[in-house]
Amino acid sequence: MSRVNSSAPHAPAAPEAAADMSAAVPRESLGAPMAMEESSLFDSADASSRSSLSEVHTRNVVVDTNLTATELNLGKSVPLSRNLAAVFAEGIEGVSAASSKVVITGITLENVFSDVPKRVAVSANLFQSKAQQTGLKNEAGWLYSQQSSELASEASEHVAYGGDGSFVNLCSLLPFEQARHTACAIYTPTNSSLNQRHLQDYGNISTKEQLWDGIVAVTDSTFYVPAESVVCKVIRYVSFH
Amino acid sequence: MQGDQVRVFPLILSCVFPRARTDPFSYNTPHSKNWDRFGFSPQSEEKVEGSFYRIDKPIVQSVVNQLYDNVIARLPFTSLNNLKLHLQSNVEPSNSATHNCSMQLKINYRYPQN
Numbered sequence: 390m391s392r393v394n395s396s397a398p399h400a401p402a403a404p405e406a407a408a409d410m411s412a413a414v415p416r417e418s419l420g421a422p423m424a425m426e427e428s429s430l431f432d433s434a435d436a437s438s439r440s441s442l443s444e445v446h447t448r449n450v451v452v453d454t455n456l457t458a459t460e461l462n463l464g465k466s467v468p469l470s471r472n473l474a475a476v477f478a479e480g481i482e483g484v485s486a487a488s489s490k491v492v493i494t495g496i497t498l499e500n501v502f503s504d505v506p507k508r509v510a511v512s513a514n515l516f517q518s519k520a521q522q523t524g525l526k527n528e529a530g531w532l533y534s535q536q537s538s539e540l541a542s543e544a545s546e547h548v549a550y551g552g553d554g555s556f557v558n559l560c561s562l563l564p565f566e567q568a569r570h571t572a573c574a575i576y577t578p579t580n581s582s583l584n585q586r587h588l589q590d591y592g593n594i595s596t597k598e599q600l601w602d603g604i605v606a607v608t609d610s611t612f613y614v615p616a617e618s619v620v621c622k623v624i625r626y627v628s629f630h
Numbered sequence: 631m632q633g634d635q636v637r638v639f640p641l642i643l644s645c646v647f648p649r650a651r652t653d654p655f656s657y658n659t660p661h662s663k664n665w666d667r668f669g670f671s672p673q674s675e676e677k678v679e680g681s682f683y684r685i686d687k688p689i690v691q692s693v694v695n696q697l698y699d700n701v702i703a704r705l706p707f708t709s710l711n712n713l714k715l716h717l718q719s720n721v722e723p724s725n726s727a728t729h730n731c732s733m734q735l736k737i738n739y740r741y742p743q744n
Contacts, residue, residue: 430705443741452715453732457725464718469735474710477739484741489710491739499734509719509731514712520703552716559715562731578706587701592742594702600694605682612690613682620693621683 430588431494431578443484445494448477461505464552466514490595492588496576498560500569509562510534512551515576522557528577532558594619707742 454467470476475486493515503509516522533547549558559575594600603615614620678684717731 443743445738445740447736447738449734449736451732451734453730454717455728455730456717458721458727458729459723459725461717461719461721461729462723464716466714466716468714473713477710481741488741490707491710491741492706493708493737493739495738497736499736501734502730502732505719505721505729505731507719507721509717511733512716512718514714514716515708516706517709518703520699521706523704525704525706551718556714556716562733580706583701583704583706588705588742591697591702592705595707597694597698597702600698600702604690606687607684610687611684612687613678614685614690616677616681616683619697620685620690623693623697624685624689 429579430492430583430585431580432585443481446477446481449499450476461509466552466556493576494578495574496559498570498573498575501562501566503562503564503566505562506564508534508564510551510558511560511562512556512558514552514556516555516557524580524582526579528579529574532560532575534558534561591619705742708739 450469450473452467452469454465456465472486474489477491478484478486478488496513531549533549535547550556551558600619603618604620605613607613675683721727721729
């Protein structure tokens with residue numbers, strides 16, 4: 390496997406920021422000290438054990454597919470599994486097989502086989518929108534690879550996406566590559582602006598409509614807002630610094 | 631309740647991104663409180679109809695829009711129901727020649743809440 394790594398040298402880690410109270414749920418009185426540290430939502434189990442976030446789980450998934458040369462040339466999308474949500478939820482207390490929304494905290498390539506005589510670009514649709522990639526960094530380095538198919542586009546153009554643009558490049562398989570890797574990181578996300586508090590407080594909200602739940606316009610200039618609405622909780626927010 | 635429209639945006643930003651405060655007053659007080667700056671304290675405000683607060687529209691709209699745009703829309707969730715790999719190669723097109731690609735991926739993940 391080979392990669393064109395565009396990542397800049399890593400800057401030293403920023404000093405840990407002062408903690409602050411949760412915005413959404415005032416679990417403590419206004420005068421109480423800090424409630425939670427602002428660690429990254431991608432932190433591993435050691436850090437998450439200090440919060441009430443769920444722990445980080447791990448699954449190994451094998452993808453084995455046969456494709457015609459035409460399909461490879463045009464590009465083919467292959468599901469990781471038809472029951473991936475059930476595979477990920479198995480054995481985890483309090484999580485049902487219907488839970489399909491996760492935060493991926495890392496992907497490594499364990500082994501690979503390819504009998505294709507040319508490079509194969511591998512990408513995945515990790516995100517549903519471009520906004521989700523705002524501020525998101527890949528410590529492994531986002532992969533920019535030459536357009537894989539001359540039919541697809543300019544052959545000399547390097548891109549960080551595959552397919553229709555909703556896929557992000559993960560790795561590029563060498564011709565006839567057969568290898569067993571050791572901790573070959575291909576996706577190691579970090580985020581400078583979002584932290585575990587955001588995930589914990591707002592992780593169950595997906596749409597703007599959910600934020601408007603229960604809010605009623607009573608005059609041209611006034612809303613009635615339920616006391617338990619996230620809007621009230623944001624206004625009630627207290628930060629210590 | 632009278633909302634100070636000029637200060638709404640930095641106030642909400644300071645809530646959503648506590649480290650990115652833009653209101654200079656944030657640094658002059660030991661405790662910064664959105665409700666204090668809004669001139670609106672849910673705890674002291676009288677509820678309407680038993681469980682509602684009366685809040686100016688621009689404040690509510692700003693809270694909702696900024697919270698969604700700056701946090702909720704950016705949470706990097708992955709949908710497992712639709713997760714796919716896309717494979718592409720510049721091989722000579724042929725419907726008779728088939729190729730095998732196999733890989734094992736180790737995926738670390740967490741659910742948003744317990």
